[in-house]
Amino acid sequence: MSYEKQTIPVRYDQKDETICLLFSYHGNLLSDVPTDTSHPIYQALNLQLENSVDANLLSDLIGYENFEKLRQASWNFGKPCSIPPCFIEHYGNWDISCYPTKLNDTASILVNFTPSSITTGTQLKNSFQIAADATGIGVWDIRFIDDPRSLTESECFTNLLDNHFIFFSQVAKQILGIEINKPITWRTIWDRIHPDDQVTFEQFFTANIFYDIRLNFDCRIADMQNQYKWYTIRGQTLTDQSGLLLRMSGSLIECTEQKEMIHSVVEAENTKKLALEASGIGVWTGNLDSGYWQWDNNVKRIMNIESASVGKLQDWTQYIHPDDFIELKKGLNQAIAELGQLSVEVRVKDKTRQYKYVHIKGNVTTDVISKVNRIDGICHDTTAHRIAEKRMSELNEALEKTVKKRTMELIQARDLAESGSMAKSNFLAMMSHEIRTPMNGVIGALDLVENTPLNAEQNDLIETAKTSALNLVDILNDILDLNKIEAGKMELEFIPVSISATVDNVINMFTAISESKNVELRLEEDNALPDWVNTDPVRLRQILINFISNAVKFSSTNNEKKGIVSVTAKVDQQHSLGQQKSIVFTVSDNGIGMDKKTVERLFTPFTQAEASTTRKYGGTGLGLAICARLCEMLGGQIEVQSEVGEGSTFTIRLPLWETSHDSDLSAIFGVNVAIIGALEENKVQWLKTRLEQLNADVSIVSNITNDTLSDYEMIILLATGQNESEIDKELSDLPVTEAQKIVLVCPRQFKQSLWAKHPSIQILANNPLTRYSLEKINMKDTQVITENTPHHTEKIVNKAVDKTPIAENLTNSPSTILLVEDNPLNQKLLLKQLSVIGYSADVASDGEIGLQLFSENQYKIVFTDCHMPKMDGYTLSKNIRAFEKEHNTAPVPIIAITGAAMTGDKEKCIESGMSDFLSKPIETHKLKEMVEKWHERNSDL
Amino acid sequence: MSEIPIYDPEVLVSLIGDDQPLIEEYKKEFVKxxxxxxxGIAAAFNKNENTEVKDQAHYLKTSAKAIGAMRCAARLQKIEDCALSDDRVSLKQHITLLQNDIRDVKKEFIK
Known part of the structure; x- marks a missing residue:
């Protein structure tokens, strides 16, 4: 900001040179002006008169603002007035006063021009202003024409607002956001003052004028953008010697930032104060130098201090329990010594002389020279917390007692339930054992009688007795299974299982019975079925047996229709994912069927279609319930479609994981096979695909000659539509050499007779033809091979046991089998069964004798009962294994023979070192299979 | 193993010269x-006789190499290796694939 140097070109030093001139209301000069004078005002006017007579000479001379102030003041108040010293360029400072008058009824004013005595003062003021401007302080000055105190406070204030004899510095205007050249009054500012601050403004100004109270206040004034800013307005009135109020001057400073800062600080402080008050936390400070402590009202209340808020440490700790006071002092001294924190809980006696708990915390700080000089802290009443804690602890204790009591009750209840369940399981296990053992005798005996010469009637009676005995065992098995499932003790084992072998095994079980009922058993197996899947073979077999058994049971052939049971095993590719195959078994029959209501409750235990069904068809109604639960356990589901009189279709979907298995290569691996003869078209293709899956090189040959067949090592003759004599002839006429192997596929009923005539050929039944039977075709000598195939098993089951002893097993040789069994009946029975299949055995009636015999002789197999006096089968097994280890001999297969069939029995046998497991009752064919399986393993013996 | 050629006719030519009747005779002998x-390999595998498997594979491998049945020879080498290391799973897989390789050679011979 620059200021022109103010100079006074004409120094008018004559004292009485006040001149009085008359001007019109509009500023025209009405007086005559002498031309021969050196008075600066005259000179100035003369100079102006040269230019224009009618001009507003007064305004030109003293400036428009001053002219207006003068005129307004004079005419508004109607009495003489003066304006602050006025600087006239080139002519210096002049005190100007005026008097309103009239000339010829025309309003006019008499204006006195007196050289101002405050020329120096003006210069001084300017210096202050420069300083003020430089520091950003706005200054203002107002001159009173009349003493405003002669008016009322209200009039005075209005007069003040509208007083035109006012000066605002440029900085004042700048910080107010007002144009520098714009004339303003306090009214201009008043209009912009925040409504809430207007009262303050008025009160401070009037108080200063009337009561000389210092003008110093803050208010909000809106700038030109209508944004409120904070300003500090300060000022002071100035009176003359007689006490007449002449002027009022002051400063204007913008203080928005400071105000906001203070606001924030105050707000924060208030918040803290409110929070502390609300939380009831007391704040205290201790000066360690002076030994004086200060505290607030909360501390007073908490520590039960009566009056002062400043005092010695003892003043605010006087009601602390003496023991706790020692602790407090100790903590305090430690905090001071370590420049650390104080945290103690003390008991303070309240007004009712009851102790309350107070937690005192503090923090020691140092001064600038690192001298420990103060500690600041808080304290709060923790009595409620203590009480709550105590109550909580009491409550917890009570709860713990209740929980312990309840737990005890529950444990007792559980133990009771478990002992009940255990008693039930033990009872079932015992019953299982106790029933199986005599049943073993019954079935074994019947088995043996069946193999003696009998007439037809006797045979029939024996068959009935045997079937009934086996049924009884089945029912027992079902009850055990259901019990296990419902007790959650049914455990599944997951091992590689051949679906084809399982299906073959199950189908073969039912071929005889379906034949006897004249029910046709059909089978369709998908060649896409995986060879091996991971599942529980026993349970898979159980499910299939149950459904096929039901289908056969409820189907029959009469004059109107032939009974048909169809079994399919397929892969549902749509629902298969990678290795997980959705295997779908369907079992359909055209039997009696069921209504909708029956289907709905079909899988409920002990439920059959109706009571008459049980009477007519037998069964316990447990089978389907068990199957449904087993399916569920295997992750599968069962669907049923049925119609009364039309038959039923059961669909069993099981998600089975395909797995690899360390199995042998097919016996027809790389063999050239020719398929000749007739079969349904799709069946031939199915057969070819299956043989190719078994790695045979397969051709379908239609033109049968020496030449066409000579290249093949194996000929498969399909003879399903011919009678026995036609097949016999075709076999005899076949242009093959002895080196070529022949496999005949024909109806089951011709098998035996054709076999007798053509012993070198292999015969497969086509009703139905299983995938697994094809796996069992081989290139070896047929007679020997067929004896070892599962198909032979079928023959044993339904006809008679093959009594042919294995060549190596000479009856006069020392026994290669040790039988350890305490039950004399079972001993006798097993010895007989073994002799039937061509073996003899040494018998021991308990484990001790068994171990003795084992140590003295060499055996290929040990059969042992599990539950025996003196030494049971498990201990015997362990001792045998220990003996073998000690004498460094190869382990001999130990086969458990047990009446128990509960979960874990097999595992227990294996754990004790046994090799396999036979469940009583033992049928001869099963015994034979077991002997064949294990006997030759120890061929070196 | 698919990167190995099934049959390389140049092998036999380099051994006995371009005598086609003789080449055909060798081919027939190999197939036989x-x-x-x-x-034999399959039977030995089924009996778990690894030495026999290895010996049979080695026997056929020498013929396969001489005739130029390159993929068969490589497969037989694998069979020998698996038999030696008693890796039954891989051994079974390679024996099965050997059957395919032999079929492929037969087809090549007919061309």
Whole structure:
């Protein structure tokens, strides 16, 4: 900001040179002006008169603002007035006063021009202003024409607002956001003052004028953008010697930032104060130098201090329990010594002389020279917390007692339930054992009688007795299974299982019975079925047996229709994912069927279609319930479609994981096979695909000659539509050499007779033809091979046991089998069964004798009962294994023979070192299979 | 193993010259040898006689190399390796694939 140097070109030093001139209301000069004078005002006017007579000479001379102030003041108040010293360029400072008058009824004013005595003062003021401007302080000055105190406070204030004899510095205007050249009054500012601050403004100004109270206040004034800013307005009135109020001057400073800062600080402080008050936390400070402590009202209340808020440490700790006071002092001294924190809980006696708990915390700080000089802290009443804690602890204790009591009750209840369940399981296990053992005798005996010469009637009676005995065992098995499932003790084992072998095994079980009922058993197996899947073979077999058994049971052939049971095993590719195959078994029959209501409750235990069904068809109604639960356990589901009189279709979907298995290569691996003869078209293709899956090189040959067949090592003759004599002839006429192997596929009923005539050929039944039977075709000598195939098993089951002893097993040789069994009946029975299949055995009636015999002789197999006096089968097994280890001999297969069939029995046998497991009752064919399986393993013996 | 050629006719030519009747005779002999050897390998595998598997494979491998049945020879080498290391799973897989390799050679011979 620059200021022109103010100079006074004409120094008018004559004292009485006040001149009085008359001007019109509009500023025209009405007086005559002498031309021969050196008075600066005259000179100035003369100079102006040269230019224009009618001009507003007064305004030109003293400036428009001053002219207006003068005129307004004079005419508004109607009495003489003066304006602050006025600087006239080139002519210096002049005190100007005026008097309103009239000339010829025309309003006019008499204006006195007196050289101002405050020329120096003006210069001084300017210096202050420069300083003020430089520091950003706005200054203002107002001159009173009349003493405003002669008016009322209200009039005075209005007069003040509208007083035109006012000066605002440029900085004042700048910080107010007002144009520098714009004339303003306090009214201009008043209009912009925040409504809430207007009262303050008025009160401070009037108080200063009337009561000389210092003008110093803050208010909000809106700038030109209508944004409120904070300003500090300060000022002071100035009176003359007689006490007449002449002027009022002051400063204007913008203080928005400071105000906001203070606001924030105050707000924060208030918040803290409110929070502390609300939380009831007391704040205290201790000066360690002076030994004086200060505290607030909360501390007073908490520590039960009566009056002062400043005092010695003892003043605010006087009601602390003496023991706790020692602790407090100790903590305090430690905090001071370590420049650390104080945290103690003390008991303070309240007004009712009851102790309350107070937690005192503090923090020691140092001064600038690192001298420990103060500690600041808080304290709060923790009595409620203590009480709550105590109550909580009491409550917890009570709860713990209740929980312990309840737990005890529950444990007792559980133990009771478990002992009940255990008693039930033990009872079932015992019953299982106790029933199986005599049943073993019954079935074994019947088995043996069946193999003696009998007439037809006797045979029939024996068959009935045997079937009934086996049924009884089945029912027992079902009850055990259901019990296990419902007790959650049914455990599944997951091992590689051949679906084809399982299906073959199950189908073969039912071929005889379906034949006897004249029910046709059909089978369709998908060649896409995986060879091996991971599942529980026993349970898979159980499910299939149950459904096929039901289908056969409820189907029959009469004059109107032939009974048909169809079994399919397929892969549902749509629902298969990678290795997980959705295997779908369907079992359909055209039997009696069921209504909708029956289907709905079909899988409920002990439920059959109706009571008459049980009477007519037998069964316990447990089978389907068990199957449904087993399916569920295997992750599968069962669907049923049925119609009364039309038959039923059961669909069993099981998600089975395909797995690899360390199995042998097919016996027809790389063999050239020719398929000749007739079969349904799709069946031939199915057969070819299956043989190719078994790695045979397969051709379908239609033109049968020496030449066409000579290249093949194996000929498969399909003879399903011919009678026995036609097949016999075709076999005899076949242009093959002895080196070529022949496999005949024909109806089951011709098998035996054709076999007798053509012993070198292999015969497969086509009703139905299983995938697994094809796996069992081989290139070896047929007679020997067929004896070892599962198909032979079928023959044993339904006809008679093959009594042919294995060549190596000479009856006069020392026994290669040790039988350890305490039950004399079972001993006798097993010895007989073994002799039937061509073996003899040494018998021991308990484990001790068994171990003795084992140590003295060499055996290929040990059969042992599990539950025996003196030494049971498990201990015997362990001792045998220990003996073998000690004498460094190869382990001999130990086969458990047990009446128990509960979960874990097999595992227990294996754990004790046994090799396999036979469940009583033992049928001869099963015994034979077991002997064949294990006997030759120890061929070196 | 698919990167190895099934049959390289140049091998036999380099050994006995471009004598086509003789080449055809060798080819027939090889095919004749393949079937029993393959079955012998399979039978030995089923009996778990790894030494026999290795010996049979080695026997056929020498013929396969001489005739130029390159993929068969490589497969037989694998069979030998698996038999030696008693890796039954891989051994079974390679024996099965050997059957395919022999079929492929037969087809090549007919071309």
């Amino acid at each position: 040898q393949c079937v029993p050897t393959l079955r």
